[in-house]
Amino acid sequence: MPYRFIAPRSQVREAEPYLQLNELTTADYPVVILEDGQVLRKTTIQEVALAIGLKAEAQYELYDVVVVGSGPAGLAAAVYGGSEGLRTAIIEKMAPGGQAGTSSRIENYLGFPNGVSGMELSRRAYAQALKFGVEFLSPAEVDRLELDEEYKKLHLKSGKTLISKAVILATGMTYRRHPAKGMDALAGISVYYGAVISVVIFCSI
Ligand SMILES: Cc1cc2nc3c(=O)[nH]c(=O)nc-3n(C[C@H](O)[C@H](O)[C@H](O)COP(=O)(O)OP(=O)(O)OC[C@H]3O[C@@H](n4cnc5c(N)ncnc54)[C@H](O)[C@@H]3O)c2cc1C
Structure with missing residues:
Protein backbone atom coordinates (compact mmCIF):
# COMPACT_ATOMS: atom_id res chain seq x y z
CA MET A 1 0.00 0.00 0.00
CA LEU A 54 -7.55 -6.21 4.69
CA LYS A 55 -9.40 -8.79 6.71
CA ALA A 56 -8.49 -10.82 9.76
CA GLU A 57 -11.53 -13.13 9.88
CA ALA A 58 -11.47 -16.54 8.17
CA GLN A 59 -14.11 -17.31 5.55
CA TYR A 60 -14.28 -21.08 6.17
CA GLU A 61 -14.07 -23.32 9.20
CA LEU A 62 -11.88 -25.98 7.62
CA TYR A 63 -8.85 -25.57 5.31
CA ASP A 64 -6.62 -28.04 3.49
CA VAL A 65 -3.52 -25.96 4.22
CA VAL A 66 -2.91 -23.02 6.51
CA VAL A 67 0.41 -21.21 6.16
CA VAL A 68 1.62 -19.14 9.12
CA GLY A 69 3.77 -16.19 8.03
CA SER A 70 3.83 -14.38 4.71
CA GLY A 71 7.53 -13.84 4.08
CA PRO A 72 8.95 -15.31 0.84
CA ALA A 73 8.71 -18.87 2.25
CA GLY A 74 5.08 -18.54 3.34
CA LEU A 75 3.97 -16.79 0.16
CA ALA A 76 5.68 -19.42 -2.01
CA ALA A 77 4.00 -22.23 -0.04
CA ALA A 78 0.60 -20.52 -0.30
CA VAL A 79 0.98 -20.06 -4.08
CA TYR A 80 1.73 -23.79 -4.44
CA GLY A 81 -1.20 -24.77 -2.19
CA GLY A 82 -3.61 -22.54 -4.09
CA SER A 83 -2.33 -23.61 -7.52
CA GLU A 84 -2.93 -27.28 -6.60
CA GLY A 85 -6.56 -26.46 -5.87
CA LEU A 86 -6.19 -26.82 -2.10
CA ARG A 87 -8.29 -24.59 0.13
CA THR A 88 -5.42 -22.48 1.42
CA ALA A 89 -5.19 -19.65 3.93
CA ILE A 90 -2.17 -17.61 4.90
CA ILE A 91 -2.02 -15.85 8.27
CA GLU A 92 0.25 -12.86 8.81
CA LYS A 93 0.65 -10.79 11.95
CA MET A 94 2.24 -7.75 10.23
CA ALA A 95 2.37 -7.35 6.45
CA PRO A 96 3.13 -9.51 3.40
CA GLY A 97 6.83 -9.82 2.61
CA GLY A 98 8.30 -10.51 6.03
CA GLN A 99 11.93 -9.48 6.32
CA ALA A 100 12.32 -9.47 2.55
CA GLY A 101 9.63 -6.79 2.32
CA THR A 102 12.03 -4.32 3.94
CA SER A 103 14.89 -4.99 1.53
CA SER A 104 15.56 -2.23 -1.00
CA ARG A 105 17.02 -4.62 -3.60
CA ILE A 106 17.31 -8.39 -3.61
CA GLU A 107 19.87 -9.50 -6.17
CA ASN A 108 19.90 -13.26 -5.63
CA TYR A 109 16.22 -14.26 -6.02
CA LEU A 110 15.64 -16.75 -8.83
CA GLY A 111 14.18 -15.18 -11.96
CA PHE A 112 15.22 -11.57 -11.32
CA PRO A 113 18.61 -11.08 -12.99
CA ASN A 114 18.52 -7.30 -12.37
CA GLY A 115 17.31 -7.62 -8.80
CA VAL A 116 13.95 -6.67 -7.36
CA SER A 117 12.92 -4.62 -4.35
CA GLY A 118 11.51 -6.61 -1.45
CA MET A 119 8.29 -4.63 -1.65
CA GLU A 120 7.83 -5.43 -5.35
CA LEU A 121 8.61 -9.12 -4.80
CA SER A 122 6.04 -9.27 -1.99
CA ARG A 123 3.44 -7.40 -4.02
CA ARG A 124 3.84 -9.84 -6.92
CA ALA A 125 3.77 -12.93 -4.71
CA TYR A 126 0.73 -11.63 -2.81
CA ALA A 127 -1.14 -10.98 -6.09
CA GLN A 128 -0.15 -14.44 -7.35
CA ALA A 129 -1.48 -16.09 -4.18
CA LEU A 130 -4.78 -14.19 -4.44
CA LYS A 131 -5.07 -15.25 -8.10
CA PHE A 132 -5.04 -18.88 -6.97
CA GLY A 133 -7.80 -18.23 -4.43
CA VAL A 134 -5.61 -18.12 -1.34
CA GLU A 135 -7.32 -16.41 1.58
CA PHE A 136 -5.10 -13.82 3.23
CA LEU A 137 -5.74 -13.04 6.89
CA SER A 138 -3.88 -10.04 8.24
CA PRO A 139 -3.21 -8.66 10.75
CA ALA A 140 -3.78 -11.93 12.59
CA GLU A 141 -1.33 -13.69 14.86
CA VAL A 142 -1.23 -17.41 15.59
CA ASP A 143 -0.78 -17.86 19.29
CA ARG A 144 -1.00 -21.63 19.72
CA LEU A 145 -1.25 -24.79 17.65
CA GLU A 146 -3.25 -27.76 18.91
CA LEU A 147 -3.29 -31.25 17.39
CA ASP A 148 -6.71 -32.90 17.28
CA GLU A 149 -6.25 -36.33 15.64
CA GLU A 150 -5.69 -35.64 11.94
CA TYR A 151 -6.72 -31.99 12.27
CA LYS A 152 -4.69 -29.04 13.47
CA LYS A 153 -6.33 -26.19 15.36
CA LEU A 154 -4.73 -22.78 15.06
CA HIS A 155 -5.64 -20.48 17.92
CA LEU A 156 -5.32 -16.82 16.99
CA LYS A 157 -4.50 -14.04 19.44
CA SER A 158 -7.93 -12.56 18.64
CA GLY A 159 -9.52 -15.63 20.24
CA LYS A 160 -10.69 -17.10 16.89
CA THR A 161 -9.77 -20.61 15.78
CA LEU A 162 -9.02 -22.11 12.34
CA ILE A 163 -8.94 -25.82 11.59
CA SER A 164 -6.70 -27.28 8.91
CA LYS A 165 -5.56 -30.67 7.63
CA ALA A 166 -2.02 -29.38 7.17
CA VAL A 167 -0.13 -26.44 8.66
CA ILE A 168 3.07 -24.90 7.31
CA LEU A 169 5.02 -22.77 9.77
CA ALA A 170 6.96 -20.12 7.86
CA THR A 171 7.42 -17.69 10.74
CA GLY A 172 11.00 -16.70 9.89
CA MET A 173 12.75 -14.89 12.68
CA THR A 174 12.09 -11.95 14.98
CA TYR A 175 14.65 -9.52 16.26
CA ARG A 176 15.44 -9.64 19.94
CA ARG A 177 14.44 -6.25 21.32
CA HIS A 178 16.71 -4.19 23.54
CA PRO A 179 15.36 -4.54 27.10
CA ALA A 180 15.94 -0.90 28.18
CA LYS A 181 12.84 0.93 29.43
CA GLY A 182 10.97 2.87 26.72
CA MET A 183 12.76 1.20 23.78
CA ASP A 184 9.71 -0.75 22.62
CA ALA A 185 7.62 2.36 22.12
CA LEU A 186 10.35 3.85 19.91
CA ALA A 187 10.99 0.79 17.73
CA GLY A 188 10.56 1.75 14.07
CA ILE A 189 10.36 5.45 15.00
CA SER A 190 13.83 6.25 16.21
CA VAL A 191 15.18 2.89 17.33
CA TYR A 192 16.03 0.54 14.44
CA TYR A 193 17.13 -3.07 14.38
CA GLY A 194 18.80 -3.02 10.97
CA ALA A 195 20.38 -0.58 8.55
CA VAL A 196 17.94 -0.45 5.64
CA ILE A 197 17.85 2.23 2.95
CA SER A 198 14.08 2.61 3.36
CA VAL A 199 14.46 4.02 6.90
CA VAL A 200 16.97 6.69 5.90
CA ILE A 201 14.13 9.11 5.20
CA PHE A 202 12.91 8.78 8.80
CA CYS A 203 16.39 9.50 10.13
CA SER A 204 16.93 12.65 8.09
CA ILE A 205 13.81 14.61 9.09
C1 LIG B 1 16.90 -5.58 5.17
C2 LIG B 1 17.03 -7.00 4.71
C3 LIG B 1 17.58 -7.27 3.48
C4 LIG B 1 17.72 -8.59 3.02
N1 LIG B 1 18.25 -8.83 1.78
C5 LIG B 1 18.38 -10.10 1.33
C6 LIG B 1 18.94 -10.38 0.04
O1 LIG B 1 19.29 -9.47 -0.70
N2 LIG B 1 19.04 -11.68 -0.33
C7 LIG B 1 18.65 -12.71 0.49
O2 LIG B 1 18.78 -13.88 0.09
N3 LIG B 1 18.12 -12.50 1.70
C8 LIG B 1 17.98 -11.23 2.15
N4 LIG B 1 17.46 -10.99 3.40
C9 LIG B 1 17.04 -12.12 4.21
C10 LIG B 1 15.66 -12.59 3.73
O3 LIG B 1 14.77 -11.49 3.69
C11 LIG B 1 15.13 -13.67 4.67
O4 LIG B 1 16.03 -14.77 4.63
C12 LIG B 1 13.75 -14.12 4.25
O5 LIG B 1 12.84 -13.03 4.31
C13 LIG B 1 13.26 -15.25 5.15
O6 LIG B 1 11.97 -15.58 4.66
P1 LIG B 1 10.91 -16.34 5.54
O7 LIG B 1 9.64 -16.39 4.75
O8 LIG B 1 11.49 -17.63 6.00
O9 LIG B 1 10.71 -15.49 6.90
P2 LIG B 1 10.40 -13.95 7.16
O10 LIG B 1 10.73 -13.11 6.00
O11 LIG B 1 11.03 -13.64 8.48
O12 LIG B 1 8.79 -13.92 7.33
C14 LIG B 1 8.15 -14.50 8.43
C15 LIG B 1 6.77 -13.88 8.54
O13 LIG B 1 6.03 -14.60 9.52
C16 LIG B 1 5.24 -13.68 10.27
N5 LIG B 1 4.93 -14.31 11.55
C17 LIG B 1 5.82 -14.72 12.50
N6 LIG B 1 5.17 -15.30 13.52
C18 LIG B 1 3.85 -15.25 13.23
C19 LIG B 1 2.66 -15.68 13.90
N7 LIG B 1 2.73 -16.28 15.10
N8 LIG B 1 1.45 -15.46 13.32
C20 LIG B 1 1.38 -14.85 12.11
N9 LIG B 1 2.46 -14.42 11.42
C21 LIG B 1 3.68 -14.62 11.96
C22 LIG B 1 6.16 -12.45 10.40
O14 LIG B 1 5.41 -11.27 10.68
C23 LIG B 1 6.81 -12.41 9.01
O15 LIG B 1 6.07 -11.62 8.10
C24 LIG B 1 17.30 -9.68 3.86
C25 LIG B 1 16.74 -9.40 5.12
C26 LIG B 1 16.59 -8.08 5.54
C27 LIG B 1 15.97 -7.80 6.89
Missing part, protein backbone atom coordinates in the same frame (compact mmCIF):
# COMPACT_ATOMS: atom_id res chain seq x y z
CA PRO A 2 1.75 3.20 -1.13
CA TYR A 3 2.02 5.86 1.54
CA ARG A 4 3.84 9.08 2.39
CA PHE A 5 5.30 9.83 5.74
CA ILE A 6 4.76 13.39 6.99
CA ALA A 7 6.73 14.34 10.07
CA PRO A 8 4.55 16.19 12.60
CA ARG A 9 6.57 19.42 12.64
CA SER A 10 8.60 19.63 9.44
CA GLN A 11 6.17 19.38 6.49
CA VAL A 12 2.92 19.48 8.34
CA ARG A 13 1.28 21.91 5.88
CA GLU A 14 0.67 19.04 3.48
CA ALA A 15 -1.82 17.56 5.90
CA GLU A 16 -3.69 20.83 6.43
CA PRO A 17 -6.59 20.09 4.06
CA TYR A 18 -7.49 17.12 6.25
CA LEU A 19 -6.70 18.16 9.76
CA GLN A 20 -7.26 20.99 12.17
CA LEU A 21 -3.57 20.87 12.99
CA ASN A 22 -3.76 23.17 15.96
CA GLU A 23 -6.06 20.68 17.60
CA LEU A 24 -3.53 17.86 17.40
CA THR A 25 -1.57 16.92 20.48
CA THR A 26 1.10 14.27 20.83
CA ALA A 27 -1.61 12.01 22.28
CA ASP A 28 -3.20 11.91 18.80
CA TYR A 29 -0.19 10.37 17.08
CA PRO A 30 0.19 8.30 15.03
CA VAL A 31 -2.31 9.96 12.71
CA VAL A 32 -3.16 8.28 9.39
CA ILE A 33 -4.93 10.11 6.57
CA LEU A 34 -6.58 7.72 4.13
CA GLU A 35 -7.12 8.18 0.40
CA ASP A 36 -10.77 9.16 0.92
CA GLY A 37 -9.84 11.83 3.48
CA GLN A 38 -10.78 9.73 6.51
CA VAL A 39 -8.51 10.54 9.45
CA LEU A 40 -7.52 7.92 12.03
CA ARG A 41 -6.04 9.30 15.24
CA LYS A 42 -3.92 7.37 17.71
CA THR A 43 -4.44 4.49 15.40
CA THR A 44 -3.32 0.87 15.49
CA ILE A 45 -2.11 -1.52 12.78
CA GLN A 46 -5.40 -3.42 13.11
CA GLU A 47 -7.49 -0.29 12.54
CA VAL A 48 -5.44 0.80 9.51
CA ALA A 49 -5.57 -2.72 8.03
CA LEU A 50 -9.36 -2.82 8.25
CA ALA A 51 -9.64 0.68 6.81
CA ILE A 52 -7.57 -0.27 3.72
CA GLY A 53 -9.59 -3.42 3.09
Whole structure:
Protein backbone atom coordinates (compact mmCIF):
# COMPACT_ATOMS: atom_id res chain seq x y z
CA MET A 1 0.00 0.00 0.00
CA PRO A 2 1.75 3.20 -1.13
CA TYR A 3 2.02 5.86 1.54
CA ARG A 4 3.84 9.08 2.39
CA PHE A 5 5.30 9.83 5.74
CA ILE A 6 4.76 13.39 6.99
CA ALA A 7 6.73 14.34 10.07
CA PRO A 8 4.55 16.19 12.60
CA ARG A 9 6.57 19.42 12.64
CA SER A 10 8.60 19.63 9.44
CA GLN A 11 6.17 19.38 6.49
CA VAL A 12 2.92 19.48 8.34
CA ARG A 13 1.28 21.91 5.88
CA GLU A 14 0.67 19.04 3.48
CA ALA A 15 -1.82 17.56 5.90
CA GLU A 16 -3.69 20.83 6.43
CA PRO A 17 -6.59 20.09 4.06
CA TYR A 18 -7.49 17.12 6.25
CA LEU A 19 -6.70 18.16 9.76
CA GLN A 20 -7.26 20.99 12.17
CA LEU A 21 -3.57 20.87 12.99
CA ASN A 22 -3.76 23.17 15.96
CA GLU A 23 -6.06 20.68 17.60
CA LEU A 24 -3.53 17.86 17.40
CA THR A 25 -1.57 16.92 20.48
CA THR A 26 1.10 14.27 20.83
CA ALA A 27 -1.61 12.01 22.28
CA ASP A 28 -3.20 11.91 18.80
CA TYR A 29 -0.19 10.37 17.08
CA PRO A 30 0.19 8.30 15.03
CA VAL A 31 -2.31 9.96 12.71
CA VAL A 32 -3.16 8.28 9.39
CA ILE A 33 -4.93 10.11 6.57
CA LEU A 34 -6.58 7.72 4.13
CA GLU A 35 -7.12 8.18 0.40
CA ASP A 36 -10.77 9.16 0.92
CA GLY A 37 -9.84 11.83 3.48
CA GLN A 38 -10.78 9.73 6.51
CA VAL A 39 -8.51 10.54 9.45
CA LEU A 40 -7.52 7.92 12.03
CA ARG A 41 -6.04 9.30 15.24
CA LYS A 42 -3.92 7.37 17.71
CA THR A 43 -4.44 4.49 15.40
CA THR A 44 -3.32 0.87 15.49
CA ILE A 45 -2.11 -1.52 12.78
CA GLN A 46 -5.40 -3.42 13.11
CA GLU A 47 -7.49 -0.29 12.54
CA VAL A 48 -5.44 0.80 9.51
CA ALA A 49 -5.57 -2.72 8.03
CA LEU A 50 -9.36 -2.82 8.25
CA ALA A 51 -9.64 0.68 6.81
CA ILE A 52 -7.57 -0.27 3.72
CA GLY A 53 -9.59 -3.42 3.09
CA LEU A 54 -7.55 -6.21 4.69
CA LYS A 55 -9.40 -8.79 6.71
CA ALA A 56 -8.49 -10.82 9.76
CA GLU A 57 -11.53 -13.13 9.88
CA ALA A 58 -11.47 -16.54 8.17
CA GLN A 59 -14.11 -17.31 5.55
CA TYR A 60 -14.28 -21.08 6.17
CA GLU A 61 -14.07 -23.32 9.20
CA LEU A 62 -11.88 -25.98 7.62
CA TYR A 63 -8.85 -25.57 5.31
CA ASP A 64 -6.62 -28.04 3.49
CA VAL A 65 -3.52 -25.96 4.22
CA VAL A 66 -2.91 -23.02 6.51
CA VAL A 67 0.41 -21.21 6.16
CA VAL A 68 1.62 -19.14 9.12
CA GLY A 69 3.77 -16.19 8.03
CA SER A 70 3.83 -14.38 4.71
CA GLY A 71 7.53 -13.84 4.08
CA PRO A 72 8.95 -15.31 0.84
CA ALA A 73 8.71 -18.87 2.25
CA GLY A 74 5.08 -18.54 3.34
CA LEU A 75 3.97 -16.79 0.16
CA ALA A 76 5.68 -19.42 -2.01
CA ALA A 77 4.00 -22.23 -0.04
CA ALA A 78 0.60 -20.52 -0.30
CA VAL A 79 0.98 -20.06 -4.08
CA TYR A 80 1.73 -23.79 -4.44
CA GLY A 81 -1.20 -24.77 -2.19
CA GLY A 82 -3.61 -22.54 -4.09
CA SER A 83 -2.33 -23.61 -7.52
CA GLU A 84 -2.93 -27.28 -6.60
CA GLY A 85 -6.56 -26.46 -5.87
CA LEU A 86 -6.19 -26.82 -2.10
CA ARG A 87 -8.29 -24.59 0.13
CA THR A 88 -5.42 -22.48 1.42
CA ALA A 89 -5.19 -19.65 3.93
CA ILE A 90 -2.17 -17.61 4.90
CA ILE A 91 -2.02 -15.85 8.27
CA GLU A 92 0.25 -12.86 8.81
CA LYS A 93 0.65 -10.79 11.95
CA MET A 94 2.24 -7.75 10.23
CA ALA A 95 2.37 -7.35 6.45
CA PRO A 96 3.13 -9.51 3.40
CA GLY A 97 6.83 -9.82 2.61
CA GLY A 98 8.30 -10.51 6.03
CA GLN A 99 11.93 -9.48 6.32
CA ALA A 100 12.32 -9.47 2.55
CA GLY A 101 9.63 -6.79 2.32
CA THR A 102 12.03 -4.32 3.94
CA SER A 103 14.89 -4.99 1.53
CA SER A 104 15.56 -2.23 -1.00
CA ARG A 105 17.02 -4.62 -3.60
CA ILE A 106 17.31 -8.39 -3.61
CA GLU A 107 19.87 -9.50 -6.17
CA ASN A 108 19.90 -13.26 -5.63
CA TYR A 109 16.22 -14.26 -6.02
CA LEU A 110 15.64 -16.75 -8.83
CA GLY A 111 14.18 -15.18 -11.96
CA PHE A 112 15.22 -11.57 -11.32
CA PRO A 113 18.61 -11.08 -12.99
CA ASN A 114 18.52 -7.30 -12.37
CA GLY A 115 17.31 -7.62 -8.80
CA VAL A 116 13.95 -6.67 -7.36
CA SER A 117 12.92 -4.62 -4.35
CA GLY A 118 11.51 -6.61 -1.45
CA MET A 119 8.29 -4.63 -1.65
CA GLU A 120 7.83 -5.43 -5.35
CA LEU A 121 8.61 -9.12 -4.80
CA SER A 122 6.04 -9.27 -1.99
CA ARG A 123 3.44 -7.40 -4.02
CA ARG A 124 3.84 -9.84 -6.92
CA ALA A 125 3.77 -12.93 -4.71
CA TYR A 126 0.73 -11.63 -2.81
CA ALA A 127 -1.14 -10.98 -6.09
CA GLN A 128 -0.15 -14.44 -7.35
CA ALA A 129 -1.48 -16.09 -4.18
CA LEU A 130 -4.78 -14.19 -4.44
CA LYS A 131 -5.07 -15.25 -8.10
CA PHE A 132 -5.04 -18.88 -6.97
CA GLY A 133 -7.80 -18.23 -4.43
CA VAL A 134 -5.61 -18.12 -1.34
CA GLU A 135 -7.32 -16.41 1.58
CA PHE A 136 -5.10 -13.82 3.23
CA LEU A 137 -5.74 -13.04 6.89
CA SER A 138 -3.88 -10.04 8.24
CA PRO A 139 -3.21 -8.66 10.75
CA ALA A 140 -3.78 -11.93 12.59
CA GLU A 141 -1.33 -13.69 14.86
CA VAL A 142 -1.23 -17.41 15.59
CA ASP A 143 -0.78 -17.86 19.29
CA ARG A 144 -1.00 -21.63 19.72
CA LEU A 145 -1.25 -24.79 17.65
CA GLU A 146 -3.25 -27.76 18.91
CA LEU A 147 -3.29 -31.25 17.39
CA ASP A 148 -6.71 -32.90 17.28
CA GLU A 149 -6.25 -36.33 15.64
CA GLU A 150 -5.69 -35.64 11.94
CA TYR A 151 -6.72 -31.99 12.27
CA LYS A 152 -4.69 -29.04 13.47
CA LYS A 153 -6.33 -26.19 15.36
CA LEU A 154 -4.73 -22.78 15.06
CA HIS A 155 -5.64 -20.48 17.92
CA LEU A 156 -5.32 -16.82 16.99
CA LYS A 157 -4.50 -14.04 19.44
CA SER A 158 -7.93 -12.56 18.64
CA GLY A 159 -9.52 -15.63 20.24
CA LYS A 160 -10.69 -17.10 16.89
CA THR A 161 -9.77 -20.61 15.78
CA LEU A 162 -9.02 -22.11 12.34
CA ILE A 163 -8.94 -25.82 11.59
CA SER A 164 -6.70 -27.28 8.91
CA LYS A 165 -5.56 -30.67 7.63
CA ALA A 166 -2.02 -29.38 7.17
CA VAL A 167 -0.13 -26.44 8.66
CA ILE A 168 3.07 -24.90 7.31
CA LEU A 169 5.02 -22.77 9.77
CA ALA A 170 6.96 -20.12 7.86
CA THR A 171 7.42 -17.69 10.74
CA GLY A 172 11.00 -16.70 9.89
CA MET A 173 12.75 -14.89 12.68
CA THR A 174 12.09 -11.95 14.98
CA TYR A 175 14.65 -9.52 16.26
CA ARG A 176 15.44 -9.64 19.94
CA ARG A 177 14.44 -6.25 21.32
CA HIS A 178 16.71 -4.19 23.54
CA PRO A 179 15.36 -4.54 27.10
CA ALA A 180 15.94 -0.90 28.18
CA LYS A 181 12.84 0.93 29.43
CA GLY A 182 10.97 2.87 26.72
CA MET A 183 12.76 1.20 23.78
CA ASP A 184 9.71 -0.75 22.62
CA ALA A 185 7.62 2.36 22.12
CA LEU A 186 10.35 3.85 19.91
CA ALA A 187 10.99 0.79 17.73
CA GLY A 188 10.56 1.75 14.07
CA ILE A 189 10.36 5.45 15.00
CA SER A 190 13.83 6.25 16.21
CA VAL A 191 15.18 2.89 17.33
CA TYR A 192 16.03 0.54 14.44
CA TYR A 193 17.13 -3.07 14.38
CA GLY A 194 18.80 -3.02 10.97
CA ALA A 195 20.38 -0.58 8.55
CA VAL A 196 17.94 -0.45 5.64
CA ILE A 197 17.85 2.23 2.95
CA SER A 198 14.08 2.61 3.36
CA VAL A 199 14.46 4.02 6.90
CA VAL A 200 16.97 6.69 5.90
CA ILE A 201 14.13 9.11 5.20
CA PHE A 202 12.91 8.78 8.80
CA CYS A 203 16.39 9.50 10.13
CA SER A 204 16.93 12.65 8.09
CA ILE A 205 13.81 14.61 9.09
C1 LIG B 1 16.90 -5.58 5.17
C2 LIG B 1 17.03 -7.00 4.71
C3 LIG B 1 17.58 -7.27 3.48
C4 LIG B 1 17.72 -8.59 3.02
N1 LIG B 1 18.25 -8.83 1.78
C5 LIG B 1 18.38 -10.10 1.33
C6 LIG B 1 18.94 -10.38 0.04
O1 LIG B 1 19.29 -9.47 -0.70
N2 LIG B 1 19.04 -11.68 -0.33
C7 LIG B 1 18.65 -12.71 0.49
O2 LIG B 1 18.78 -13.88 0.09
N3 LIG B 1 18.12 -12.50 1.70
C8 LIG B 1 17.98 -11.23 2.15
N4 LIG B 1 17.46 -10.99 3.40
C9 LIG B 1 17.04 -12.12 4.21
C10 LIG B 1 15.66 -12.59 3.73
O3 LIG B 1 14.77 -11.49 3.69
C11 LIG B 1 15.13 -13.67 4.67
O4 LIG B 1 16.03 -14.77 4.63
C12 LIG B 1 13.75 -14.12 4.25
O5 LIG B 1 12.84 -13.03 4.31
C13 LIG B 1 13.26 -15.25 5.15
O6 LIG B 1 11.97 -15.58 4.66
P1 LIG B 1 10.91 -16.34 5.54
O7 LIG B 1 9.64 -16.39 4.75
O8 LIG B 1 11.49 -17.63 6.00
O9 LIG B 1 10.71 -15.49 6.90
P2 LIG B 1 10.40 -13.95 7.16
O10 LIG B 1 10.73 -13.11 6.00
O11 LIG B 1 11.03 -13.64 8.48
O12 LIG B 1 8.79 -13.92 7.33
C14 LIG B 1 8.15 -14.50 8.43
C15 LIG B 1 6.77 -13.88 8.54
O13 LIG B 1 6.03 -14.60 9.52
C16 LIG B 1 5.24 -13.68 10.27
N5 LIG B 1 4.93 -14.31 11.55
C17 LIG B 1 5.82 -14.72 12.50
N6 LIG B 1 5.17 -15.30 13.52
C18 LIG B 1 3.85 -15.25 13.23
C19 LIG B 1 2.66 -15.68 13.90
N7 LIG B 1 2.73 -16.28 15.10
N8 LIG B 1 1.45 -15.46 13.32
C20 LIG B 1 1.38 -14.85 12.11
N9 LIG B 1 2.46 -14.42 11.42
C21 LIG B 1 3.68 -14.62 11.96
C22 LIG B 1 6.16 -12.45 10.40
O14 LIG B 1 5.41 -11.27 10.68
C23 LIG B 1 6.81 -12.41 9.01
O15 LIG B 1 6.07 -11.62 8.10
C24 LIG B 1 17.30 -9.68 3.86
C25 LIG B 1 16.74 -9.40 5.12
C26 LIG B 1 16.59 -8.08 5.54
C27 LIG B 1 15.97 -7.80 6.89
